[in-house]
Amino acid sequence: MENKPSQQKPAENTEVNQDELILQQQRRIEKEISESIALVGEKEPLQSLEREYLEDEVYLSKAKTLGQKYSYIRRTRPDGNCFFRAFSYAYLERLIDIKDEFEKFRELALKSKDNLVSLGFPEFTVEDFHDTFMEVIDKVGAGTEASRLELHKLFNEQGYSDYVVVYLRLIASGQLQREADFYQHFIEGDRTVTEFCHQEVEPMYKESDHIHIIAMSAALGTGVQVRYMDRGAGTEATAHDFPEGVPPAVHLLYRPGHYDILYP
Amino acid sequence: MAAMSPSERRLQKELMSLMREPPPGVHVDGDQAGQNLTQWIIHMEGAKGTLYEGERFQLQFKFSSKYPFDSPEVTFIGGNIPVHPHVYSNGHICLSILTDDWSPALSVQSVCLSIVSMLSSCKEKKRPPDNSFYVKTCNKNPKKTKWWYHDDSV
Numbered sequence: 357m358e359n360k361p362s363q364q365k366p367a368e369n370t371e372v373n374q375d376e377l378i379l380q381q382q383r384r385i386e387k388e389i390s391e392s393i394a395l396v397g398e399k400e401p402l403q404s405l406e407r408e409y410l411e412d413e414v415y416l417s418k419a420k421t422l423g424q425k426y427s428y429i430r431r432t433r434p435d436g437n438c439f440f441r442a443f444s445y446a447y448l449e450r451l452i453d454i455k456d457e458f459e460k461f462r463e464l465a466l467k468s469k470d471n472l473v474s475l476g477f478p479e480f481t482v483e484d485f486h487d488t489f490m491e492v493i494d495k496v497g498a499g500t501e502a503s504r505l506e507l508h509k510l511f512n513e514q515g516y517s518d519y520v521v522v523y524l525r526l527i528a529s530g531q532l533q534r535e536a537d538f539y540q541h542f543i544e545g546d547r548t549v550t551e552f553c554h555q556e557v558e559p560m561y562k563e564s565d566h567i568h569i570i571a572m573s574a575a576l577g578t579g580v581q582v583r584y585m586d587r588g589a590g591t592e593a594t595a596h597d598f599p600e601g602v603p604p605a606v607h608l609l610y611r612p613g614h615y616d617i618l619y620p
Numbered sequence: 621m622a623a624m625s626p627s628e629r630r631l632q633k634e635l636m637s638l639m640r641e642p643p644p645g646v647h648v649d650g651d652q653a654g655q656n657l658t659q660w661i662i663h664m665e666g667a668k669g670t671l672y673e674g675e676r677f678q679l680q681f682k683f684s685s686k687y688p689f690d691s692p693e694v695t696f697i698g699g700n701i702p703v704h705p706h707v708y709s710n711g712h713i714c715l716s717i718l719t720d721d722w723s724p725a726l727s728v729q730s731v732c733l734s735i736v737s738m739l740s741s742c743k744e745k746k747r748p749p750d751n752s753f754y755v756k757t758c759n760k761n762p763k764k765t766k767w768w769y770h771d772d773s774v
Binding site for chain 1: 721
């Protein structure tokens with residue numbers, strides 16, 4: 357008995373150090389990523405995608421086919437928020453040119469706070485994010501060439517960009533909870549919709565899946581087309597429309613774990 | 621006076637609201653927090669009709685400049701650390717909203733409510749099974765622990 361603790365100790369210590377090491381490495385990688393990739397990058401010709409895959413036949417052929425349908429790609433930082441960031445950037449960019457759709461969206465955005473509060477979100481924190489969200493919308497709403505520059509600038513300032521991401525996460529969560537009976541069917545395991553929202557939708561950096569996209573698109577009434585580029589069969593990145601049959605206002609490229617913006 | 625950062629602005633707002641309308645059994649030390657917005661002490665009473673009735677606890681909240689994007693660092697401090705299956709004797713708390721499930725839409729108030737509810741639903745006062753090992757080896761900052769969350773029903 358006397359020996360037991362001292363025998364166990366080295367093994368236990370290794371375990372803890374491993375934990376610590378993994379976390380340190382994770383933080384280092386995250387830092388490297390954030391320093392090297394802009395939150396939202398410049399528009400690049402689609403050929404830049406092909407150049408990434410010169411050594412990889414499957415992806416190269418898909419990148420080439422994609423090049424026949426799309427002209428540009430805009431990359432976003434792979435930090436788990438990329439769907440929400442890419443979606444909101446692409447949608448606001450589109451609205452710069454379409455005045456009446458912009459007004460409709462602004463109206464909806466304005467009312468969204470009360471909707472969230474009535475669903476039980478704390479007014480106090482929601483208000484904070486809503487204010488900044490509206491500020492961003494109004495700053496890019498002028499519909500001029502300067503709006504594009506402003507949009508790009510705001511989305512690359514963490515203080516604005518992350519506030520927009522948080523608010524969209526709340527809107528998506530609100531949508532899921534409002535129609536929980538419907539969305540429950542899409543949730544694997546025995547989590548309730550509310551639990552799922554608390555764990556996978558509302559926290560920052562949690563990656564987005566179909567259900568996030570469906571909720572986002574439904575909440576704003578915006579069609580989204582996602583091109584899925586993976587190791588699957590074929591030479592084309594499969595297109596998926598959310599919801600089906602609605603002409604897409606936003607085009608995204610999905611590669612495992614990450615979303616970027618596409619331009620037809 | 622220098623302009624407040626977004627994180628300070630948010631903390632200031634939270635502090636005012638918590639002082640004005642504290643949840644039952646929760647009391648923030650406003651003078652102390654007002655002096656240093658990045659570190660608060662919150663007094664908590666065990667709720668009536670629960671195993672902790674009549675007990676008083678102290679929670680320490682530390683906030684980084686990235687709050688509310690980063691979760692606050694929350695620990696029990698002082699002479700009375702609640703004996704609970706998710707609370708280590710060094711004051712660390714195993715609660716998913718403090719790390720993995722933190723969202724910027726949560727707040728000091730919602731963390732306090734979760735802790736009150738965690739204590740209130742306890743059926744047997746005991747320490748976590750790995751308490752002595754954990755307390756000997758853990759980092760001072762509980763956010764650096766890779767938690768494995770037990771079920772929330774305890």
